[in-house]
Amino acid sequence: MESTYTVWKKSTIRTIEDKTTSFDETLHKKVETDYLKRLVEKMATHAASPETLIVFQKQMDALVAAIPTSTGFEDKELRRDFLKKKNKIKNTATIKHKLVHKGYYIGIWLAFGMALGISFGVAFGNIALGLSIGLAIGVAIGAWLDSKALKEGRIV
Structure with a gap:
């Protein structure tokens, strides 16, 4: 039934x-x-x-x-x-339900990584290097969280 x-x-x-x-x-x-x-x-x-x-x-x-x-x-x-x-x-x-669309976490962490990278780049005197490192870290964390969400079946 x-x-x-x-x-x-x-x-x-x-x-x-x-x-x-x-x-x-x-x-x-x-x-x-x-x-x-x-x-x-x-x-x-x-x-x-x-x-x-x-x-x-x-x-x-x-x-x-x-x-x-x-x-x-x-x-x-x-x-x-x-x-x-x-x-x-x-x-x-x-x-409330933690259901996300594909690429949700990459989008969030990409921006967060860039902001963090710029601040580190300014602190160390090389904005381009800091931006690229922050971008790479943001994409890596976002991709990991997206794959985790996919494994848990939370991707809509």
Whole structure:
């Protein structure tokens, strides 16, 4: 017997596909349909508790209902409402459930490594050397954290 989440998951994915069938490639990228479908799939195993899963379901239902039509993307208010809801659910997935997109940690640690490298470069009198060392360290740490997230199944 299927759980209620499994039934909801299939229904939600079907609804996302139905609402986005007329979209071209650029609209699919704006809506991030593939990401949303993968997120619905991943939350079954990564929700901290049944209560958080219910909250996620309500947020996702509101997001799916807010997906504008292909002509609706021209309306600034509809687009803004949808993008706010999408960013909120992505932030919730990242912060509360530790679900990240591919390259998430590299992006964060690359910037952090560069900032650290510049400060070391200034301190030692060679900014270029410090920047390159900081960049290499940032990419190495970010790649390691991304591979760790992949092994743990946290990449959406």
